Amino acid sequence: xxxxxxxxxxxxxxxxxxTLKAARILEKCDVWFAPSAFEHGESMALNIVSGEVSQxxxxxxTHHFPMKPVHRDKEPxxxxxxxxxxxxxxxxxxxxxxxxxxxxxxxxPAIYSTGFYVWExxxxxGADIKxxxxxxxxxxxxxxxxxxxxxxxxxxxxxxxxxxxxxxQMREVLAHSDTVVFMKVHKVMDKLVKLLDELGLVxxxxxxxxTSLGDQKIWKNIRDTVGKDIHYFSTLLVRKQ
Amino acid sequence: xxxxxxxxxxxxxxxxxxTLKAARILEKCDVWFAPSAFEHGESMALNIVSGEVSQxxxxxxTHHFPMKPVHRDKEPxxxxxxxxxxxxxxxxxxxxxxxxxxxxxxxxPAIYSTGFYVWExxxxxGADIKxxxxxxxxxxxxxxxxxxxxxxxxxxxxxxxxxxxxxxQMREVLAHSDTVVFMKVHKVMDKLVKLLDELGLVxxxxxxxxTSLGDQKIWKNIRDTVGKDIHYFSTLLVRKQ
Numbered sequence: 001x002x003x004x005x006x007x008x009x010x011x012x013x014x015x016x017x018x019t020l021k022a023a024r025i026l027e028k029c030d031v032w033f034a035p036s037a038f039e040h041g042e043s044m045a046l047n048i049v050s051g052e053v054s055q056x057x058x059x060x061x062t063h064h065f066p067m068k069p070v071h072r073d074k075e076p077x078x079x080x081x082x083x084x085x086x087x088x089x090x091x092x093x094x095x096x097x098x099x100x101x102x103x104x105x106x107x108x109p110a111i112y113s114t115g116f117y118v119w120e121x122x123x124x125x126g127a128d129i130k131x132x133x134x135x136x137x138x139x140x141x142x143x144x145x146x147x148x149x150x151x152x153x154x155x156x157x158x159x160x161x162x163x164x165x166x167x168x169q170m171r172e173v174l175a176h177s178d179t180v181v182f183m184k185v186h187k188v189m190d191k192l193v194k195l196l197d198e199l200g201l202v203x204x205x206x207x208x209x210x211t212s213l214g215d216q217k218i219w220k221n222i223r224d225t226v227g228k229d230i231h232y233f234s235t236l237l238v239r240k241q
Numbered sequence: 242x243x244x245x246x247x248x249x250x251x252x253x254x255x256x257x258x259x260t261l262k263a264a265r266i267l268e269k270c271d272v273w274f275a276p277s278a279f280e281h282g283e284s285m286a287l288n289i290v291s292g293e294v295s296q297x298x299x300x301x302x303t304h305h306f307p308m309k310p311v312h313r314d315k316e317p318x319x320x321x322x323x324x325x326x327x328x329x330x331x332x333x334x335x336x337x338x339x340x341x342x343x344x345x346x347x348x349x350p351a352i353y354s355t356g357f358y359v360w361e362x363x364x365x366x367g368a369d370i371k372x373x374x375x376x377x378x379x380x381x382x383x384x385x386x387x388x389x390x391x392x393x394x395x396x397x398x399x400x401x402x403x404x405x406x407x408x409x410q411m412r413e414v415l416a417h418s419d420t421v422v423f424m425k426v427h428k429v430m431d432k433l434v435k436l437l438d439e440l441g442l443v444x445x446x447x448x449x450x451x452t453s454l455g456d457q458k459i460w461k462n463i464r465d466t467v468g469k470d471i472h473y474f475s476t477l478l479v480r481k482q
Contacts, residue, residue, distance in 0.1 A: 009382070011260065019378060020264060020293060021257035052261060070395035072419070072482055108378070110385035110392040117394070133389060135382035135453075137260060137349070141250070144351035145374040151351040151401075153358070154311035157414070158401040160393060173398070176417065178313070212376075241313055 003030075003100040005091060005122065005129055007115035009136020010104045013044075013233075014212040015051025017137045022104075025134060026053045029102035031094045032060045033087070035114050039064045044233075045104040059099070063087050065114045069164065084121040091118070092127050108138035111160065112183060139211055140181045143235040146218055147206040151179050151237070163188050163236065167195055174199060174238065182236040189225045192236065196222070201238055209234045244271075244341040246332060246363065246370055248356035250377020251345045254285075254474075255453035256292025258378045263345075266375060267294045270343035272335045273301045274328070276355050280305045285474075286345040300340070304328050306355050310405065325362040332359070333368050349379035352401070353424060380452055381422045384476040387459055388447040392420050392478070404429050404477065408436055415440060415479065423477040430466045433477065437463070442479055450475045 006025050011017035026032065026049055034043035043062050065083045070076050076084075094101045105115035115133075122129055140160060144151045152158040156178035163170070163182040174180055174196075185192060185207070196202040207219040209231045219225050222236070247266050252258035267273065267290055275284035284303050306324045311317050317325075335342045346356035356374070363370055381401060385392045393399040397419035404411070404423040415421055415437075426433060426448070437443040448460040450472045460466050463477070 009378075009386075012376075014262065016262035016265065017260050017376065019252065019258050019260055021255065023261060024257070072395045072397055108382040108385075110382045111399075112393055112395075113391070116391040119389075131389075133386035135253075135258065135378045135386040137250075137376045137378055138382060141349040141351045141376040141379060144349075145250075145376040148360075148372075148374060150354070150357040152353055154313045154353075155403050155405060156313055157403075158352075159418070160399040160401075162396050162398075164396060172417075176413075177400070 001098060002130070003095040003098055005095060005131045006100065006102045006134060007109050007119055007131070008102050008104050008134045009108045009113070010045050010048045010106065011137040012107050012139040012142035012212045013048060013210060015048050017142065017212055018048065018052055019134070019136060022134055022136060023053055026102050026104065028100060030059060030099040031101045032058050033091055033094070033101050033103045034060065034062050035103070035105065036062050036064050037067050045106050048106070049104050061090060063090070070117070084117050087118050088121040088125055091122065092125065092129065095129060106139070108136045109133050110135065111138050111140065139235050142211040143181070143208040143237055146208045146211050146216060147237055149206060149237055149239050151181065163192055167191070170195060171199065174201065178240050180238045182238070185236045186230040186232045186234050189222070189230050190227065193222055193226050196238065201240070204240055205236060205238045207234060207236045211235060242339060243371070244336040244339055246336060246372045247341065247343045247375060248350050248360055248372070249343050249345050249375045250349045251286050251289045251347065252378040253348050253380040253383035253453045254289060254451060256289050258383065258453055259289065259293055260375070260377060263375055263377060264294050267343050267345065269341060271300060271340040272342040273299050274332055274335070274342050274344045275301065275303050276344070276346065277303050277305050278308050286347050289347070290345050302331060304331070325358050328359050329362040329366055332363065333366065333370065336370060347380070349377045350374050351376065352379050352381065380476050383452040384422070384449040384478055387449045387452050387457060388478055390447060390478055390480050392422065404433055408432070411436060412440065415442065419481050421479045423479070426477045427471040427473045427475050430463070430471050431468065434463055434467050437479065442481070445481055446477060446479045448475060448477045452476060
């Protein structure tokens with residue numbers, strides 16, 4: 001009998017922020033297919049899982065997904081697409097061999113997760129596969145908790161956006177929402193601080209680096225980040241009220 | 242010694258979607274202060290917790306918070322504010338008596354949670370209180386998983402908004418984002434279906450009722466919801482691509 005493929009959100013970093021369901025599914029699956037952002041590097045998702053679930057008896061496959069930007073209206077970079085195709089092939093082979101396969105993914109699969117690209121690649125491959133997506137705690141929720149700032153209350157609107165847009169677009173987004181969460185900020189903090197300062201919003205912003213992890217850092221004055229080397233696993237929250 | 246107040250996200254409904262950390266904190270706390278949307282009604286958050294953590298030996302206080310709209314730029318309704326003040330007073334008394342108090346809240350505290358209002362009321366009361374916010378799986382993440390549609394990928398932007406705005410504002414929001422999540426939709430589905438149909442987006446929408454629960458219902462054709470009695474615990478996802 002063919003196995004089931006589980007895309008499992010494992011939360012933002014603290015292994016305790018995995019769900020009971022995620023832990024149970026990982027315990028049950030024979031194969032863990034873990035994404036790694038760096039070639040021959042560790043898998044952050046695998047590290048999270050290993051904090052709570054034993055690797056004993058598991059077949060663990062770590063797969064490198066290049067950290068290159070993907071623009072949804074353009075063809076993906078061949079290297080990126082190649083990694084998805086290769087992953088899909090390996091996963092299908094495991095499923096056909098009768099194994100259940102878990103794909104642990106950082107945070108919540110709903111939000112900028114490689115898991116959904118792999119899922120999409122599997123769908124397009126035409127293979128008849130049973131897939132389940134298990135939601136997880138998102139980095140944006142964990143950032144809100146760490147900063148002690150809600151993302152939305154009452155009739156407020158929330159926008160989540162990668163900080164890789166032109167200033168004009170970011171101004172517009174900031175004008176039209178109560179809270180903006182900027183993802184992928186680590187390389188553009190200097191520019192963001194400048195923009196938020198211009199808009200009088202710099203004191204409404206909090207940056208959380210490595211949210212929920214032991215070395216989590218909360219920057220309540222984001223001016224202090226200027227010129228600093230910020231970890232790529234950082235989220236900026238701008239709350240107007 | 243004074244106790245700690247924990248605002249604990251318990252996820253969207255399936256008790257298995259509680260985090261390991263949430264379950265451990267609830268096990269540790271003497272007092273559970275559980276919100277109820279209806280007077281003398283059950284607490285959905287308490288039901289979720291009870292699916293995984295024993296109530297044995299716990300002091301359980303269920304507190305009614307009226308489900309009235311809160312507009313962040315206006316003074317809250319006196320009945321709503323009264324419920325926050327009363328809750329804060331009870332919680333402070335328990336903490337002063339040395340108990341740790343857990344406030345289980347549906348989904349993720351970051352997103353439209355009563356927990357943050359209570360937290361805010363406690364902050365304003367001037368009482369010196371140790372508070373921790375524990376993020377949870379959000380209803381929006383669980384809706385994405387159930388609908389098998391990502392909220393954002395690549396360079397996409399996501400907007401989360403209550404569906405209680407004027408059509409003009411909702412049109413604008415739909416024009417300026419890749420995915421829109423509409424919350425609090427159950428009373429306005431007919432109006433939303435009409436608007437999305439006009440904009441050619443009705444086939445890009447999925448409604449999930451009672452996400453992650455045993456009686457979860459996924460409406461892939463939202464035209465079928467017109468004239469129906471939709472559960473108040475429903476989320477609508479509109480994804481353009």
